[in-house]
Amino acid sequence: MKANLTVHTQSHDYPIVITSQCDLAKEVAPYIKGKQVMVVTNTTVEKLYLQALVEGLQADFEVLTVVLPDGEQYKTQQYIDQIYDALMDNHCSRDVTLIALGGGVVGDMTGFAAASFMRGVNFIQIPTTLLSQVDSSVGGKTGINHPKGKNMIGAFWQPQMVLADMHTLTTLPQRELSAGMAEVIKYALIMDADFLTWLEDNMSALMSLDKVVLAEAVARCCQYKADIVAQDERESGKRALLNFGHTFGHVIETHEGYGKWLHGEAVAAGMVQAAQLSQKMGWISEADVQRISKVLQAAQLPIKPPAIDTQIALDLMQHDKKVKSGQIRLILLKSVGEAVVTADFDQSLLEAVLTETL
Amino acid sequence: MKANLTVHTQSHDYPIVITSQCDLAKEVAPYIKGKQVMVVTNTTVEKLYLQALVEGLQADFEVLTVVLPDGEQYKTQQYIDQIYDALMDNHCSRDVTLIALGGGVVGDMTGFAAASFMRGVNFIQIPTTLLSQVDSSVGGKTGINHPKGKNMIGAFWQPQMVLADMHTLTTLPQRELSAGMAEVIKYALIMDADFLTWLEDNMSALMSLDKVVLAEAVARCCQYKADIVAQDERESGKRALLNFGHTFGHVIETHEGYGKWLHGEAVAAGMVQAAQLSQKMGWISEADVQRISKVLQAAQLPIKPPAIDTQIALDLMQHDKKVKSGQIRLILLKSVGEAVVTADFDQSLLEAVLTETL
Structure with a gap:
């Protein structure tokens, strides 16, 4: 099964695609505008879904990956800097698309990196947890934690599309x-x-x-x-x-x-x-x-x-x-x-x- | 003399006030919405214009100050973090107004801090250099440098008003x-x-x-x-x-x-x-x-x-x-x-x- 919703925002409308099981690369490819793609994920999701996604995209795009450690405690400036460094080291330009493959932490961080790199580049969310599918992947809130408070640094930044595949929930603790x-x-x-x-x-x-x-x-x-x-x-x-x-x-x-x-x-x-x-x-x-x-x-x-x-x-x-x-x-x-x-x-x-x- | 322009942006319209010489506090006060104000400046401008501005605002607002070192080489994540820390340490809430008192570096950094603190708070620009008066204070570009490239991290974020006082140019090298x-x-x-x-x-x-x-x-x-x-x-x-x-x-x-x-x-x-x-x-x-x-x-x-x-x-x-x-x-x-x-x-x-x- 496959359902499509449309989210209306000030900057643009975007679809949320909900599937029971799909080829992730095939679903997101139409929403990638430039030639460069950077997939951001964490060490847990990497083992489950990264390879298939990267291989599926490589025919049409230059695909880069950043793998963050898994956990809310890494939702910090230090790890956003890792994303910035990878973008700079690979000469990414303003038409790069960032893809968040993971839960809310990966989504929030990738979204904030997308909001702030070169003052804003495109991004796509593939939420792989129930929490991120129903909450953080909709609405454009992105950000990181400050040592003295959660989600204190961030931006409102809307994705180009969100892909919620129920199959990814089968590997969720x-x-x-x-x-x-x-x-x-x-x-x-x-x-x-x-x-x-x-x-x-x-x-x-x-x-x-x-x-x-x-x-x-x-x-x-x-x-x-x-x-x-x-x-x-x-x-x-x-x-x-x-x-x-x-x-x-x-x-x-x-x-x-x-x-x-x-x-x-x-x-x-x-x-x-x-x-x-x-x-x-x-x-x-x-x-x-x-x-x-x-x-x-x-x-x-x-x-x-x-x-x-x-x-x-x-x-x-x-x-x-x-x-x-x-x-x-x-x-x-x-x-x-x-x-x-x-x-x-x-x-x-x-x-x-x-x-x-x- | 005093001139007023209006800038039209997607989020809101705002005025640019151009004066030959004025009371800075009096001009900006009507554009401050909450009770908390944080003035961000640098060590050079601090000596020239900070005291009068702070004293002028203190009757009506809780006024905090952050003084950054002077220079493009300090337009970095490290010094944005100083602004975030001051905002957190002083329990600033979403209705705080940040005022940038200085040139382009102070304006870009204060603007980016405003764009990203709690996903966006109000800010006001008082550009004190010719460059920032004619360029960086108009248009909402904010940001910092990455070690590998200028202005690579940032956001588009519009001020509530801009005050360009020609008198401040008399102290400019x-x-x-x-x-x-x-x-x-x-x-x-x-x-x-x-x-x-x-x-x-x-x-x-x-x-x-x-x-x-x-x-x-x-x-x-x-x-x-x-x-x-x-x-x-x-x-x-x-x-x-x-x-x-x-x-x-x-x-x-x-x-x-x-x-x-x-x-x-x-x-x-x-x-x-x-x-x-x-x-x-x-x-x-x-x-x-x-x-x-x-x-x-x-x-x-x-x-x-x-x-x-x-x-x-x-x-x-x-x-x-x-x-x-x-x-x-x-x-x-x-x-x-x-x-x-x-x-x-x-x-x-x-x-x-x-x-x-x-």
Whole structure:
């Protein structure tokens, strides 16, 4: 099976192609404009999918490769510099196309390198994890971490196309499949209560890698995100809702050190905290919080953060990109399927949520 | 006197304010949106203009400062990191405004930091050199150098406003005034033969810092550039004409090492080389080349590059951002006041120009 979505952005429209299994090179080739291609991947994905992609492209293009170490802890300036150096050493010009072959880290780094090399060159995303297929490959957010904060350096930069092949999920460790499912569940919680019911019904098929059901979930999530991005590319308004659970989650990731908790795991626990605060605000019920916890658990996700001192958690929240003039802003649930961005919550309720989870 | 131009860009319109002498803080304050301001300057400009600006802003804003060393050789990732670190250490949020107080290097670096911090924050340019007033402060090009090439890492990012105060030119060393004049002359050569006559008539007033004549020249140059940028923000077409003399000039800068030749000096010698090639193509006359050399000399600019081996020069040209699929493209003069981008020139004529200047 093969599905096509179109993402509308300020600079250009681009397709997201979703396949159950395909020849990666054949699908991306029509979107490569110049003669030079640089495929950026990591040491894990390299072994699985790099050779076939490179061989498939070599007939028509000069193909260069950069293999980064695997992990969020390498999403730094130092490794972006490796990409820049390879581009310069190989005399790449402004018509080079960068291809990100891997998960969110590879996508974010390749995208930022593409955004900043010669002030912007083309790039294509081949996300090979569920998380990157439903989240980071749509919407043009690219970037790296700063030692003091996640995703602090970056750019908005849209790809020429995204190719999500469900076959690549068959080699994904179960823990990463679950982490991706956290973002899938997020769309249901902030956008569509019916999709939450669909997920509750199909979670076991998804977790056992049924490619048809997976493709439907991925297509729905990409469509939700594409709709939001088309309305609010630069995250001045509605796009912020996609960060549901993320402010709490970032606290976990930063406190524990990048790499110990997977992003999706931190978001899962963070979504429960955000749901708890929404319940304390009187917006959703205790039963709703239980239902959210249950579907996350069905996806084998954590629903409780590690012990973090409340004051430290509050300090870490101050570094969040959503902070405006010193005011913490959170995404909370008005109801299941409807989220809002707000700075108008009782600080003591936030502290209660942070303290209860100790 | 005070003049206002408006620059139209894809993301937003912004004003260029040109004054003979003003209170810098008062002029920029209306364009600052949040509460936090970070002024980035260098050790030279710091002593001249920083204190008054900071004191003027402190009544209404939290004002932070970053002082970089002065020089093109510091336009590197290492010093961008200093800006990022200061932003993070001071808990700056997405509504911070960065102000570039200085020449092109400060402007390019501050602009790139603004483009990439949290995927983009507001910034304001206060260019204090003639070069940056007529060139780099208009059009949104930001960036840093890579060890193997100038301006290789960067972004297009538009300021909220630009303030060009002629008074700041009174503290500019004569050599830098001349370097800026090279870009002024460039506009005449590529856009407007009448402006070349005006420059020939007014060069001694300009070089003796007549603020009214300077303001007129700056306003004319900003208008030329604003018109071009409005038509071609991302340099896919007409904007490339602004690089007249720059491909030759970059060879000089890269070969001699950043900082030995000023950018404008290299562009001046490069424009003569581009004019010589245009003459060999039969497009302009030997008298035109002499006229161009003469007005550059009146601005106390070099008209001959240093000795560079022809093959080395050709190799360096291959690294230029205008190279498309391995093909060197140059900006040449069809006539005085009219330029074209072309890859369609006889390689032997290019080599002759490079060899003759040895």
